[in-house]
Amino acid sequence: MTSTEQTYHPDGRVELTDPEAVATSRYGNAELAPTRLAERRWTTYNYAALWMGMAHNIPSYLLASGLVTLGMNWLQAFLTITLGNLIVLVPLLLNSHAGTKYGIPFPVFARAFYGVRGANFPALLRAFVACGWFGIQTWIGGQAIHVIVGELAGAGWRDATAIAGHPWTLWLSFAVFWALQMWLIWRGIEGLRRFENWAAPLVTVAFLALMIAILVKAGGPGPILSQPSTLGWDADFWKIFAPSLMGMIAFWATLSLNMPDFTRFGQGQRQQVLGQIIGLPTTMSFIALVSIVTTSGTVVVYGSAIWDPVELTRRFENPLVVTIGLVMAILATMSCNVAANVVSPSYDFANALPRWLNFRTAGLLTGVIGVLIQPWRLISDPDIYIFAWLSFYGGLLASVAGVLIAGYWFVDRTNLFLADLYLVNGRYWYSAGWNWRAVVATLVGSVLAVGGAYGGPFPTEGLIPFLQPLYDYSWVVGLLAGFLGYVGLTVAFPHRTDKAVHAAPTF
Secondary structure, eight states: OOOOOEEEOTTSOEEESSGGGGTTOTTOOTTTSOOOGGGOOBOHHHHHHHHHHHHSSHHHHHHHHHHHHTTOOHHHHHHHHHHHHHHHHHHHHHHHHHHHHHOOOHHHHHHHHHOTTTTHHHHHHHHHHHHHHHHHHHHHHHHHHHHHHHHHHOHHHHTOOEETTEEHHHHHHHHHHHHHHHHHHHTOHHHHHHHHHHHHHHHHHHHHHHHHHHHHHHTSSHHHHTOOOSSTTSHHHHHHHHHHHHHHHHHTHHHHHHTHHHHTTBSOHHHHHHHHHHHHHHHHHHHHHHHHHHHHHHHHHHSSOOOOHHHHHHTOSOHHHHHHHHHHHHHHHHHHHHHHHTHHHHHHHHHHSTTTOOHHHHHHHHHHHHHHTOHHHHTSOHHIIIIIIIHHHHHHHHHHHHHHHIIIIIISTTOOOTGGGGOEEETTOTBTTBOHHHHHHHHHHHHHHHTTOOBTTBOTTOSSGGGHHHHTTHHHHHHHHHHHHHHHHHHHSOOOOSSSEEEEEEO
């Protein structure tokens, strides 16, 4: 006979008194089970290094350089990105709390509000977005490998026969980089932690070196910082500022949901909070400043903004400099990609099929889907990258974040019952494993946030024309609608009593 009781420790962390209580559940496996206290070893440095590794990457660089390309000057782009990351830090820390307190990953956390089965809805939504990001980062890493080999092998490699619009050697580089990342994820979460610890500082040095090289070519920072904004500070700027800000927030909207995947290993709330405050806003502001100065410098040096650092690195004449720079780009991309875009969907897909998929096999599935999404199309244009891709999925995931924050902090007051997260007929079973209130709140929030999507692949007047004005504020709309919708429906239609279970639990 196993016990479903939980132990409360003096520092506020909670664990199952008997870990065997959920061992035979059809909705659990070794990766989804609550982390034992002895296994929660991540320190402040581990979280700061994790964010350094995730934020110091080429897509982060492309955020800032893309804003410069769209007409902002260095100050406007820097303020937009810094403000966006300070805003997204709030839901990120709110959702991180449950991971540290209970030792559970995001999809298990979501079961408390969506239901044991219903959690697959937000988990898979988050997972497929991560697959898209994995593909984008892998394509960028493949480009870097292609350029490095091209510097050594010559024109025969660079100008190889094209297949589907790209040299076959680029497709080969893409495949090699994909395989490297699959090898890293196969090593497990501890292998990833060790990789982040040493890769993050190297990547920081590489981006600084690129900026310094451009500053030397441009004759110092004066010519760069004196460049005017083509938008000014009037209506033209504010028209592009709102959707750009939503894109900056949406960049980490994925992590604002699934950060419990990492904070479940934290030594305590203080360590994860301090590590993330040190790691996210400071690191993103740093990479933004480096990107802005570097991209603005390319206007001075080359006459036009080069927003892709891989393309910029190719412009240098010294093959050794090019090779070192691109090796660092590969490390940066791998560091971010595996942590931000493989860990989460690995848990999410395993949550959907816990008896068939574990952390490693689900990671492989993520890699396959990331290729099928055709990432080379998503980053072909800054308008599509920032406004279509980032703003659209940011609005969708914001409504999920709203439900989680409302449920955890305002409905359940941070009190969860661990065993019931894995039980049939337990507190979180709701109706056939689904809580319709959370699903409705998410759907309504998503429609309000992205129903008016316009521009790029969307109709000029918006998918739903009367909702078009809301799309410029998609993340805020989604977050508030999901939050208010869940609280309102839960109050109007109470879904459980104070008892731990409605009926005898079964596994």
